[in-house]
Amino acid sequence: MKDVAQEAxxxxxxxxxVLNDVVGSGIPESTQIRVRAAASSLGYRHNALAxxxxxxxxxxxxxxxxxxxxxxxxxxxxxxxxxxxxxxxKHLLILNLDLDGTSIDADAADLAISELLERRVExxxxxxxxxxxxxxPDGLGEVRSVLLDAQSNGGELPSIVPDEYGAAKQAxxxxxxxxxxxxxxxxRPSGPIAVDLRxxxxxxxxxxxxxxxxxxHVEVGVDTTPGGFDTAMEALTRSPRPTALFCxxxxxxxxxxxxxxxxxxxxxxxxxxxxxxxxxxxxxxxxPQLTTMRLPHYEMGKLAVExxxxxxxxxxRQLVDCPLVERQSxxxxxxxN
Amino acid sequence: MKDVAQEAxxxxxxxxxVLNDVVGSGIPESTQIRVRAAASSLGYRHNALAxxxxxxxxxxxxxxxxxxxxxxxxxxxxxxxxxxxxxxxKHLLILNLDLDGTSIDADAADLAISELLERRVExxxxxxxxxxxxxxPDGLGEVRSVLLDAQSNGGELPSIVPDEYGAAKQAxxxxxxxxxxxxxxxxRPSGPIAVDLRxxxxxxxxxxxxxxxxxxHVEVGVDTTPGGFDTAMEALTRSPRPTALFCxxxxxxxxxxxxxxxxxxxxxxxxxxxxxxxxxxxxxxxxPQLTTMRLPHYEMGKLAVExxxxxxxxxxRQLVDCPLVERQSxxxxxxxN
DNA sequence: CTGAAAGCGCTAACAG
DNA sequence: CTGTTAGCGCTTTCAG
Numbered sequence: 001m002k003d004v005a006q007e008a009x010x011x012x013x014x015x016x017x018v019l020n021d022v023v024g025s026g027i028p029e030s031t032q033i034r035v036r037a038a039a040s041s042l043g044y045r046h047n048a049l050a051x052x053x054x055x056x057x058x059x060x061x062x063x064x065x066x067x068x069x070x071x072x073x074x075x076x077x078x079x080x081x082x083x084x085x086x087x088x089x090k091h092l093l094i095l096n097l098d099l100d101g102t103s104i105d106a107d108a109a110d111l112a113i114s115e116l117l118e119r120r121v122e123x124x125x126x127x128x129x130x131x132x133x134x135x136x137p138d139g140l141g142e143v144r145s146v147l148l149d150a151q152s153n154g155g156e157l158p159s160i161v162p163d164e165y166g167a168a169k170q171a172x173x174x175x176x177x178x179x180x181x182x183x184x185x186x187x188r189p190s191g192p193i194a195v196d197l198r199x200x201x202x203x204x205x206x207x208x209x210x211x212x213x214x215x216x217h218v219e220v221g222v223d224t225t226p227g228g229f230d231t232a233m234e235a236l237t238r239s240p241r242p243t244a245l246f247c248x249x250x251x252x253x254x255x256x257x258x259x260x261x262x263x264x265x266x267x268x269x270x271x272x273x274x275x276x277x278x279x280x281x282x283x284x285x286x287x288p289q290l291t292t293m294r295l296p297h298y299e300m301g302k303l304a305v306e307x308x309x310x311x312x313x314x315x316x317r318q319l320v321d322c323p324l325v326e327r328q329s330x331x332x333x334x335x336x337n
Numbered sequence: 338m339k340d341v342a343q344e345a346x347x348x349x350x351x352x353x354x355v356l357n358d359v360v361g362s363g364i365p366e367s368t369q370i371r372v373r374a375a376a377s378s379l380g381y382r383h384n385a386l387a388x389x390x391x392x393x394x395x396x397x398x399x400x401x402x403x404x405x406x407x408x409x410x411x412x413x414x415x416x417x418x419x420x421x422x423x424x425x426x427k428h429l430l431i432l433n434l435d436l437d438g439t440s441i442d443a444d445a446a447d448l449a450i451s452e453l454l455e456r457r458v459e460x461x462x463x464x465x466x467x468x469x470x471x472x473x474p475d476g477l478g479e480v481r482s483v484l485l486d487a488q489s490n491g492g493e494l495p496s497i498v499p500d501e502y503g504a505a506k507q508a509x510x511x512x513x514x515x516x517x518x519x520x521x522x523x524x525r526p527s528g529p530i531a532v533d534l535r536x537x538x539x540x541x542x543x544x545x546x547x548x549x550x551x552x553x554h555v556e557v558g559v560d561t562t563p564g565g566f567d568t569a570m571e572a573l574t575r576s577p578r579p580t581a582l583f584c585x586x587x588x589x590x591x592x593x594x595x596x597x598x599x600x601x602x603x604x605x606x607x608x609x610x611x612x613x614x615x616x617x618x619x620x621x622x623x624x625p626q627l628t629t630m631r632l633p634h635y636e637m638g639k640l641a642v643e644x645x646x647x648x649x650x651x652x653x654r655q656l657v658d659c660p661l662v663e664r665q666s667x668x669x670x671x672x673x674n
Numbered sequence: 675c676t677g678a679a680a681g682c683g684c685t686a687a688c689a690g
Numbered sequence: 691c692t693g694t695t696a697g698c699g700c701t702t703t704c705a706g
Contacts, residue, residue, distance in 0.1 A: 001699065002699085012677085012699095013678080025676095031675085031676090047700070049386055049395060049698085050701090051699080051700055052386045053683065053698090053699080054681080055701070075412060078431075091456075093428060094415075095428070096419055118382050118384065119428075226622055229624070262624075281562075281619065282618065285591070338684070339683085348692060349694095350692075350693060351693075353684065353685060353686085354692090359686095364691070368691085383684085384682090387684040388683080390698050390699065391684045392684085393698070
C-alpha cells in the first residue's frame with residue numbers, strides 16, 4: 001500500500017481511503033483514478049490479515065460439522081450457509097470433526113472450536129446432524145453460536161432443527177388419508193433424536209385415527225438401502241401385511257422398492273411407500289417417483305448463518321417445516337377404491 | 338498476551354516463547370507452568386490474525402470449486418483435501434462458484450480468487466470438475482495452484498485428473514473378457530472432457546478386440562437416472578440388442594437397471610451393466626450390486642493439497658487410477674457359457 | 675482535501 | 691534466562 005501511495009504520489013492514508021470507498025472522505029476523482037491505476041498496475045491486493053487485525057474483525061464464520069459435510073445430506077446445508085455468508089460479505093471456515101472417518105470425540109470438537117476461535121471467527125454454526133448435542137462444548141460460549149440440526153439440553157444456544165415430529169405425522173396422515181390402515185414404520189435404532197420423535201409421531205397419528213397396531217408394525221433395522229430392503233421384506237411378509245410403508249429415509253425407501261419388486265408387489269398398487277429427506281439422487285428418480293418429506297437442508301444452513309449474523313442476538317429454537325413432496329408412490333390400498 | 342505476561346509476572350516475549358513451544362529457548366519449567374496457568378485462567382486465545390500478519394503466513398489454503406462441493410461427487414474430495422490440510426496444520430477456505438445454483442462465469446471465478454488471495458492463502462486448489470479449465474484465471478498465477486479434475490491447455494499449472502481413458506478401456510475390456518461382443522455405451526453429450534475420452538476408449542477397446550459396431554451402440558442422453566432409463570430403453574430395444582451396457586455414471590446405470598426390469602431382463606443374466614463413479618448411495622446398494630469404475634475422489638482431493646503443500650513446487654499432470662470394482666452386475670452373455 | 679502517526683496482537687532479533 | 695524493541699499492513703483520528 002505504501003508502494004501504491006508512492007506510485008500515485010499520495011499518502012498511504014489516501015490510498016486506504018479510496019480503496020475502501022470511504023464515503024465522507026471527499027477525495028477528488030482525479031486522485032482516486034490515479035490511486036486505482038497505481039494499485040492495479042502494481043498488482044496490489046488488500047491484505048485481509050492486516051485489515052482484520054486492525055478492525056478486529058475476521059469476516060469469517062466457522063462451520064463445524066460432525067460428519068455431515070462429508071455426507072450427501074449435507075451439501076445443501078453448506079450451500080445454504082455459504083450463500084448466506086456471502087450475502088453478508090463473510091466467508092465460511094469449514095471444519096469437519098470426523099476427519100479420517102473415525103468417530104468423533106469431545107476433544108476433537110474442543111480442538112476444532114479453539115482453532116476457529118483463534119482465527120477470530122465472528123460466529124460458529126455447529127452442525128451436529130443426527131445428534132442431540134447433549135453437551136455444548138465450552139468454547140461455543142465465547143462467540144455467537146448456533147446449533148444446526150441439533151439442540152442443547154439447556155437451551156442456552158439457539159438452534160435450527162427440522163420439525164421431525166410434525167413431518168412424520170404429516171407423512172402418516174397422508175397415508176391415512178389415502179385410506180391405509182395398516183401402515184408399517186421402517187426405522188432404525190434410537191440414537192439420533194429424529195428416530196424417537198418420528199416414532200412418536202407415527203404412533204400419535206395412528207392413535208388419533210383410532211388405530212392401534214400395538215407396535216407390531218414397527219420394523220427396526222439399518223438406515224441404508226440394504227437395511228430398508230431387509231426391514232421391508234420383514235414387514236411385507238407379515239400377515240396381515242401392511243399396505244403402506246413409512247420409511248426413516250429415502251435410502252430405506254429405495255430398499256423397500258427393491259423388496260416390493262422381489263416379492264412381486266407393485267408400488268403403489270400393492271404397497272404405498274413414503275420416504276424422508278427428498279434426496280435428489282433417489283427420491284425423484286425411483287420408479288415410480290418417491291413421495292417423501294423434504295428436509296430443507298439448504299434453508300437450514302442459510303437460516304443458521306443468518307441467525308449468527310443477525311443484528312440482535314436472539315436465543316431461540318427454530319423449528320423448520322418439512323413439506324410433503326407428493327409424487328407417485330402413494331395410492332389407496334387395494335380394494336379400498 | 339500482555340495481560341498474560343503481567344499475570345504471570347514475565348514479559349510478553351516470554352509468553353510468546355512458551356505458548357509457541359519454541360525449542361531453543363531454555364525457559365525453566367516453573368516459568369512455563371506459571372505462564373500456561375495464567376493463560377488458561379485468563380482464557381487467553383492466540384490471535385491467528387496477528388500471528389499471520391507477523392509471520393506472513395495464513396496457514397490457509399483455498400479450495401475453489403465449480404459446482405463440485407455442492408454435488409454428491411464432491412464430498413469425498415473435500416474430505417481428502419481437508420485431511421491433507423489438517424495433516425499439515427492448515428485450514429481450508431472453501432469457496433463455491435455456483436453459489437445460487439446458477440451457472441458460473443469467469444468474473445465469479447476471478448472474484449473468488451481475489452478473495453482468496455486477499456486472505457493470503459498459501460495455495461489454491463481449483464476443482465473444476467467435469468470441465469476443461471480452458472482458461473486459467475489470472476490470479477492463480479500469484480500463488481501455488483493446482484487444478485483438480487481439470488487441466489489447463491497450456492499445462493502451466495499442475496493438475497490431478499482421473500485416468501478417464503484408461504478406466505473406460507478397462508471397463509469395456511472387463512465386459513469383453515466376460516464374453517460380450519455387443520456392448521452399448523450409454524453416455525451424454527460432449528462437454529466435460531471425460532465424455533470424449535471415455536468414448537474414445539470404448540471405441541479403441543472394441544477395435545482392438547476386432548469388433549466394429551460402427552457407432553450404432555452409442556446411446557447419447559442425459560447423465561441422470563431417468564436419462565439412463567431412456568437411453569437404456571433405446572439400446573435394449575434395438576435389434577440385435579446389446580448384451581452389455583457401459584454407462585457414463587452410476588446414476589445412468591441405475592436407470593439402466595430400471596429399464597431392464599421394465600423390459601423383463603434380468604441383470605446380469607440377460608444384460609450386464611457397468612457404471613462409473615462408485616457412488617456409495619447407488620453402486621453398492623443396487624440389486625444386484627453394481628460393478629463400476631471407482632473415481633477416487635478422496636485421494637484426488639488429498640493429492641491436490643499435498644501437491645500445493647509440497648516442499649518443491651513441481652508442475653506436472655498426475656493421472657490417477659480408477660480401479661474396477663467388481664460386484665455382481667456382470668456375467669457372461671446368454672448362450673456364451 | 676491530504677499527510678502523519680498511533681496501534682491492532684504477535685514474533686524474533688538482540689541486549690542485558 | 692528474560693526483557694526491549696521493531697515492525698508485519700492496515701485504518702482512522704487529528705492536524706495542517
